[in-house]
Amino acid sequence: MGMLEENPKAKSDACLACTACITTCPITAATQEFRGPKLIGPAQGRLHFAEDDVEPSIDYCSNCKNCDISCPSGISVSTLNMLQRGAYYRKHRHPLRDNMLAHSERMMKLARKMPLGVFFANLGMEIGSKSGMLKAIGIAGKRTMPKFASQSFLQRFRKLKQTAYPDKVVFFPGCYINDNAPQVGMAFVEVMQRNHYEVIVDEKFVCCGSPLVVTGYLDEAEENARKNTERLRFWREQKYPVITCCTSCSLMLKQEYEELFGQEEMHKNGENIFDSFEFLWSLKEKGRLDTKLKPLAKSYIYHAPCHLRVQGIGLPALELMALIPKLSVENADAGCCGISGNYGLKEDKYEISMKVGEDLFKRIEGSSSEAVLSDCGTCRMQIEHGTTKKAFHPMELLAAAYR
Amino acid sequence: MSKTDVIVIGSGFAGLMAAAVSVQRGKKVKILTNGSGSFPLNSGLIDIMGYPDSRRACSSPKAGIDILPDTHPYKKIGSEAIAAAMDFFIKLTQEEGYPYQGSLAEQQWVPTALGTMKPSGLVPKSMQGQCCFSEKEILVAGFKELKDYYPEVIIENLKTVLGTEKNYTACVLETELGGGRDLTTVDIARWLETEAGFDNFCRQIRSNLPKDSVVILPPVFGTKPSCDIFERLQRELSCRFVESTGLPPSPTGLRLQKMLHAYLRRHQVEIIENVKVMGSLTEGRRCTGVFVRNAAREQLHEADDFILATGGFYGGGLQMQVFGEVKETIFSVPVKFAATEETWANEELISGSPQLFAKIGIDTDARLRPIGTDGKCHLENVFTAGRNLSGYDFCYEQSGNGVALVSAYQAAMSI
Numbered sequence: 001m002g003m004l005e006e007n008p009k010a011k012s013d014a015c016l017a018c019t020a021c022i023t024t025c026p027i028t029a030a031t032q033e034f035r036g037p038k039l040i041g042p043a044q045g046r047l048h049f050a051e052d053d054v055e056p057s058i059d060y061c062s063n064c065k066n067c068d069i070s071c072p073s074g075i076s077v078s079t080l081n082m083l084q085r086g087a088y089y090r091k092h093r094h095p096l097r098d099n100m101l102a103h104s105e106r107m108m109k110l111a112r113k114m115p116l117g118v119f120f121a122n123l124g125m126e127i128g129s130k131s132g133m134l135k136a137i138g139i140a141g142k143r144t145m146p147k148f149a150s151q152s153f154l155q156r157f158r159k160l161k162q163t164a165y166p167d168k169v170v171f172f173p174g175c176y177i178n179d180n181a182p183q184v185g186m187a188f189v190e191v192m193q194r195n196h197y198e199v200i201v202d203e204k205f206v207c208c209g210s211p212l213v214v215t216g217y218l219d220e221a222e223e224n225a226r227k228n229t230e231r232l233r234f235w236r237e238q239k240y241p242v243i244t245c246c247t248s249c250s251l252m253l254k255q256e257y258e259e260l261f262g263q264e265e266m267h268k269n270g271e272n273i274f275d276s277f278e279f280l281w282s283l284k285e286k287g288r289l290d291t292k293l294k295p296l297a298k299s300y301i302y303h304a305p306c307h308l309r310v311q312g313i314g315l316p317a318l319e320l321m322a323l324i325p326k327l328s329v330e331n332a333d334a335g336c337c338g339i340s341g342n343y344g345l346k347e348d349k350y351e352i353s354m355k356v357g358e359d360l361f362k363r364i365e366g367s368s369s370e371a372v373l374s375d376c377g378t379c380r381m382q383i384e385h386g387t388t389k390k391a392f393h394p395m396e397l398l399a400a401a402y403r
Numbered sequence: 404m405s406k407t408d409v410i411v412i413g414s415g416f417a418g419l420m421a422a423a424v425s426v427q428r429g430k431k432v433k434i435l436t437n438g439s440g441s442f443p444l445n446s447g448l449i450d451i452m453g454y455p456d457s458r459r460a461c462s463s464p465k466a467g468i469d470i471l472p473d474t475h476p477y478k479k480i481g482s483e484a485i486a487a488a489m490d491f492f493i494k495l496t497q498e499e500g501y502p503y504q505g506s507l508a509e510q511q512w513v514p515t516a517l518g519t520m521k522p523s524g525l526v527p528k529s530m531q532g533q534c535c536f537s538e539k540e541i542l543v544a545g546f547k548e549l550k551d552y553y554p555e556v557i558i559e560n561l562k563t564v565l566g567t568e569k570n571y572t573a574c575v576l577e578t579e580l581g582g583g584r585d586l587t588t589v590d591i592a593r594w595l596e597t598e599a600g601f602d603n604f605c606r607q608i609r610s611n612l613p614k615d616s617v618v619i620l621p622p623v624f625g626t627k628p629s630c631d632i633f634e635r636l637q638r639e640l641s642c643r644f645v646e647s648t649g650l651p652p653s654p655t656g657l658r659l660q661k662m663l664h665a666y667l668r669r670h671q672v673e674i675i676e677n678v679k680v681m682g683s684l685t686e687g688r689r690c691t692g693v694f695v696r697n698a699a700r701e702q703l704h705e706a707d708d709f710i711l712a713t714g715g716f717y718g719g720g721l722q723m724q725v726f727g728e729v730k731e732t733i734f735s736v737p738v739k740f741a742a743t744e745e746t747w748a749n750e751e752l753i754s755g756s757p758q759l760f761a762k763i764g765i766d767t768d769a770r771l772r773p774i775g776t777d778g779k780c781h782l783e784n785v786f787t788a789g790r791n792l793s794g795y796d797f798c799y800e801q802s803g804n805g806v807a808l809v810s811a812y813q814a815a816m817s818i
Contacts, residue, residue, distance in 0.1 A: 032582020
């Protein structure tokens with residue numbers, strides 16, 4: 001845990017014990033079993049020299065990062081938690097369930113190489129769910145597992161003929177968009193082409209590592225970070241911005257690599273990484289965005305993912321949606337949805353996850369909007385599970401307004 | 404980022420109030436915030452003025468303000484704006500359904516977790532403790548496993564303030580919340596928000612309740628800015644409840660925060676979370692924008708006017724690395740340090756004497772614009788609100804939240 005001392009954002013000693021993180025933490029509000037971010041991150045972090053001193057309730061932290069948002073001393077409390085969880089699992093065995101949740105990229109890479117692999121992956125999930133097998137290994141039985149798309153984003157992208165432009169951006173699809181929501185990635189390419197950008201997809205990128213970090217596979221996450229850092233350096237040197245449509249991927253690449261693994265270079269690369277709507281908004285400011293948008297007479301409610309809020313860039317998708325004529329988008333502003341990546345997929349965290357999302361679900365159901373917009377894939381999954389409404393990535397809507 | 408009319412830096416009580424007043428004046432407002440303010444440490448009370456010059460409470464906030472020195476922010480702002488700020492706040496709380504009461508003409512008395520009665524200025528309904536003086540039966544209720552709230556101790560102290568001729572009863576209630584952490588008033592407040600918790604609480608208090616009692620208990624009537632739990636309890640149990648102040652984290656501070664956020668949301672105030680404002684861009688004596696650091700890079704936010712509500716030493720608005728050199732890092736406002744190593748702090752923390760360091764802060768003109776080294780305003784369109792102002796010791800005076808409210812109002816009205 002060398003990073004704890006070296007990285008000022010992760011410094012335990014800056015904690016004044018003001019309790020802002022405890023009162024903001026959605027998990028602390030949902031269960032008395034969690035001792036809260038202050039006691040786990042900064043307080044326990046100070047004891048990291050005591051080798052076997054592990055705070056058992058660290059398992060409850062979902063890494064949603066509301067503690068970081070609330071902290072007046074600028075401490076990345078959640079990162080301290082993840083460093084401690086990683087240290088724990090260097091000495092303890094992972095449950096099978098965590099192994100599965102952390103490595104969906106590996107599984108899907110295999111499945112896509114086999115004939116009918118995706119069909120069987122989906123079938124396997126369905127049988128696993130109906131037979132209670134998933135529940136038996138600790139995956140929430142009440143949940144519909146995310147469906148894998150028959151064709152991945154990469155498979156669809158390879159077949160696409162783009163118009164070549166001198167301006168280029170590099171797209172980092174991330175696992176969820178690649179395997180579960182390729183239409184979001186395709187919408188992004190369409191939007192960039194409309195704005196006279198050519199999109200490059202670098203197939204040497206691997207999973208950003210977010211699912212590995214939260215399940216305590218810190219060494220594997222560092223390995224992924226190392227591989228991606230090499231590619232990110234390459235694209236930075238080419239002066240091509242790297243863009244993601246997934247707010248957890250962008251947070252990992254921009255900020256968490258540096259916080260967790262502490263290399264100077266990761267910070268430099270971070271400056272070249274953009275959330276897709278953050279990038280589009282910067283085009284708007286330069287007068288470089290095509291603003292000929294078709295009216296869409298529809299109403300949506302927008303949920304800002306926590307991993308976007310923590311980036312300190314405001315809510316750029318919401319600002320951009322306001323440019324679409326006749327479109328009405330209200331901001332739900334009702335806190336965390338509760339899923340936090342793979343946290344809510346765990347059987348023993350399912351009830352907590354649904355309790356955290358309660359306020360948001362009520363807000364969405366009580367709104368007259370016909371559907372929901374959110375930049376995060378697992379947030380959308382949770383919203384569709386917890387409400388009767390459909391959820392889309394705002395990029396899908398923007399692409400529609402350009403058509 | 405798109406340019407706005409007013410940028411407020413900080414989302415503590417002063418920042419949120421400055422935004423509320425600005426937006427009410429028809430301005431487009433953006434808040435930039437690093438952290439969510441110190442509301443968990445905030446009693447939720449708006450103390451206007453309790454002890455201007457001695458350990459004897461002044462008869463009214465107005466009487467206290469009248470005898471303050473000219474260097475005090477209240478004196479710069481003036482009594483008209485103080486009254487207008489209080490009116491603005493009361494109206495806001497009524498609109499939001501969590502009304503506060505109080506005036507410059509009289510102190511509001513609130514019981515504390517130690518069993519003293521403290522003077523305050525504007526007080527939410529559930530904390531009004533005037534009835535403790537008039538009623539004869541006082542029941543003090545604590546909760547099992549809630550630390551630092553001991554009904555017997557509270558009663559012993561209350562006797563010295565309220566007199567020994569009343570009937571005092573202590574009781575300890577149970578939440579059966581269990582779990583692996585220390586119980587806090589926020590946990591109990593969340594428990595009371597559930598039907599099961601509410602019923603359980605009613606059952607227990609009913610069996611302890613002498614007729615026509617005033618029930619004093621820690622601040623536990625929910626975490627939301629609403630009087631529902633308080634009013635329902637008074638109705639169902641036909642007695643008078645008073646929430647005292649308590650230890651952090653404070654549900655009453657969180658209610659204040661949630662109320663202001665709800666107000667700002669309804670009025671379309673934009674809040675950019677988790678950004679640290681690093682510096683400013685100026686043209687002559689005007690500021691045109693501030694630089695923030697976000698997750699990956701620096702970004703410029705532009706506006707016509709700026710309100711600096713970054714707090715004092717605790718909130719990070721003022722910093723001192725080298726003794727005697729106090730810095731405000733965003734606008735590089737000069738901050739005087741009128742103290743020596745011998746006088747800056749009074750070593751006895753709980754001595755009942757003021758602390759000189761508490762009065763260190765930014766000197767301003769009447770419109771709350773910081774004064775530069777040349778004696779003129781430092782920047783024409785930068786205004787200051789809250790704890791980074793010089794000339795007041797909120798702990799000693801008991802003017803916490805009061806100076807913040809009034810200076811936020813004045814700063815926003817000066818634009």
